[in-house]
Amino acid sequence: MARRTEKSETAFAHASKVLVGGVNSPVRAFAAVGGTPPVIAKAKGSQITDIDGNTYVDYVCGYGPAILGHASEPVVTAINKAVRNGTTYGAPTEIETKLASAVVAAIESIDQVRFVSSGTEAVMSAVRLARGVTGRDKIIKCIGCYHGHADSFLVAAGSGAATLGTPSSPGVPAGAAAATLLVEYNDLAGVQAILEENPTEVAAVLVEPIAGNMGVVLPGPGYLQGLRDLCDTHDTLLIFDEVITGFRVGYGGAQGLYGVRPDLTTLGKIIGGCMPVGAFGGRADIMQNLAPIGDVYQAGTLSGNPAAMAAGLATLAELREEGFYERLEAVSGEIAAGMQAAATDAGIGSKVCFNRAGAMMCCFFTPGPVTDFASASVSNPKAHAAYFHAMLDAGVYLAPSQFEAMLVSAAHTDADVEFTIQAAGRAFAAAAEFM
Ligand code: HOZ
Numbered sequence: 001m002a003r004r005t006e007k008s009e010t011a012f013a014h015a016s017k018v019l020v021g022g023v024n025s026p027v028r029a030f031a032a033v034g035g036t037p038p039v040i041a042k043a044k045g046s047q048i049t050d051i052d053g054n055t056y057v058d059y060v061c062g063y064g065p066a067i068l069g070h071a072s073e074p075v076v077t078a079i080n081k082a083v084r085n086g087t088t089y090g091a092p093t094e095i096e097t098k099l100a101s102a103v104v105a106a107i108e109s110i111d112q113v114r115f116v117s118s119g120t121e122a123v124m125s126a127v128r129l130a131r132g133v134t135g136r137d138k139i140i141k142c143i144g145c146y147h148g149h150a151d152s153f154l155v156a157a158g159s160g161a162a163t164l165g166t167p168s169s170p171g172v173p174a175g176a177a178a179a180t181l182l183v184e185y186n187d188l189a190g191v192q193a194i195l196e197e198n199p200t201e202v203a204a205v206l207v208e209p210i211a212g213n214m215g216v217v218l219p220g221p222g223y224l225q226g227l228r229d230l231c232d233t234h235d236t237l238l239i240f241d242e243v244i245t246g247f248r249v250g251y252g253g254a255q256g257l258y259g260v261r262p263d264l265t266t267l268g269k270i271i272g273g274c275m276p277v278g279a280f281g282g283r284a285d286i287m288q289n290l291a292p293i294g295d296v297y298q299a300g301t302l303s304g305n306p307a308a309m310a311a312g313l314a315t316l317a318e319l320r321e322e323g324f325y326e327r328l329e330a331v332s333g334e335i336a337a338g339m340q341a342a343a344t345d346a347g348i349g350s351k352v353c354f355n356r357a358g359a360m361m362c363c364f365f366t367p368g369p370v371t372d373f374a375s376a377s378v379s380n381p382k383a384h385a386a387y388f389h390a391m392l393d394a395g396v397y398l399a400p401s402q403f404e405a406m407l408v409s410a411a412h413t414d415a416d417v418e419f420t421i422q423a424a425g426r427a428f429a430a431a432a433e434f435m
Contacts, residue, residue: 008036008039009036012036026160027399030400033384033385033388038050039051045411046069046412057395057397057416057419059396059406060399061408064212064270065268065270065274067319069410072315075273075274079310081310099312100115104281107281109263115279115309118276119268120147120150123147123243123280126264126280127150130204130239133203136201137203138203139152139180139204139205140182140194140202140236141156143185144377145207146159157213159214159401185217186220188226199234202236204239208241209245209253217373225258228262243269244360253265254357264282264286267280270319272312274315275307276308328408332359333356336356336361339354339424342424346429351365352366352367352368360405362402362406364376365387365402365435366379366380380434386433387431390427390430390431395419396419
C-alpha cells in the first residue's frame, strides 16, 4: 500500500510558518534528500508512527538515545514516578548522585562527572575546562567530527552542518575558529605535526573515538592509542566525545572497547534515557578545577534534572542485564550482513562501503574504504537520496543524511531485521540507477 503523506505535508507547511524550516534541528529537514519529513505522532519499541498513520521500523532512534527502543516500560515508569515528585528543584538530589555513581562505575577514566542538558553543552564545558586547566587556547578537532554547535566546534563540522553544506557556520567569530586546528580523522601524523608546530599552545585533542557524524568511520589500528601518546608527549589533554558511542558500543563506551583512557569524556543521549541530558567527566584532578571547587565556571538551571536522571538510571539498569550487548551486536550484525547481501544482489555490492561499530552503522555509496571525511564526502548523493526514499516508502525510517548513523536498538526484532533487509533490496536497486 502506498505511503500516505497528506497530513504530514499539511502539518509541515504549517510548521514552516512558525518554526524555521519547519524543524527545531536542521538535520531533521529533508534538505539533502528532498521531500517532506513525516510528522511523527508516536513511537513504541522499534516502530515510529506518523500523523498519517504510516508506521516505520526506526533506525534514527532519536539520533541515539533510544537504545532500548521507544517508550521502554522501565523508562516510562521511572519518568512517571519522578515527575510526580516535581520536575525540577534547582537543588541537589539523590538521584543525580545515583546516576553519577553509575557513570563512574561504568567508565574507568571518569572519577567525577557533571551533568548538563545537552551534548553541545557537555563538549563546550569540557573544552572550557581543558583550556582553564592547561592555560592554553587551541584545540585540535577532526574534519567531519561533530561536537555540537558551540562556536569552536562549528568548523569543518559533520552531522547536520555537513549535510546542509555549512560545515563552517557564519556567525562563528574568527577568533573562535582560529583556535580550532583541523586534521583529517585517522591522521596521526597530522596531529603530531600540529602539536609540534604549536608547542605548549594546544589545550586538547577533541575526537569522537568512533566517528558517528560523517556516517560511521572507525578508528584505524593504533589511532586512539597514538592520540593518547601524542597528548602525553605534549602535555595536551585528550577528550573523547562519546555522546553517541557512550553506552552504545559497549557499557564502557568506545574507550572501553579500544582500551584507551582519555582525560575527559563527554556523554549525552543514552545516559538521559531519551530525556534532554549531557555530561562530562574525567580525572578528579582535572574535574576539581570546576566551580564551585575551582575557578572554571559552568552552570545550568536544569542540569541534573530529576526526570532525566531517573530515565537515565532506568536505562543503564537495562543495559547491565546479562547478554544485553551480545544480543544487540547479533541483531546489528544480521542487519549489516543482510543489507550487504542485498546490495550485492542489486549489483552494487562492490560500489558501496558498509562501516559498522556494533549498533551503529552506515552505507556509503562509494567503494571506499571510508576512513575520514575526505573519503566519506565522495559518497554519491543521488544514490543515497534514492536509497533513502525507497527505504522510507518501504517503511524503514533512516536519518535523512549520508552523514548520520543507522542506529539499532534492543527493541528491533527478527521480523524487523527481515523487513529491513527486504526493503534494502528495493532501495539498493533504486540507488543502482545512479551508480
Ligand atoms: N548528534 C546528533 C547528530 N548525529 C544531533 C542530531 C541533531 O543535530 O539534531
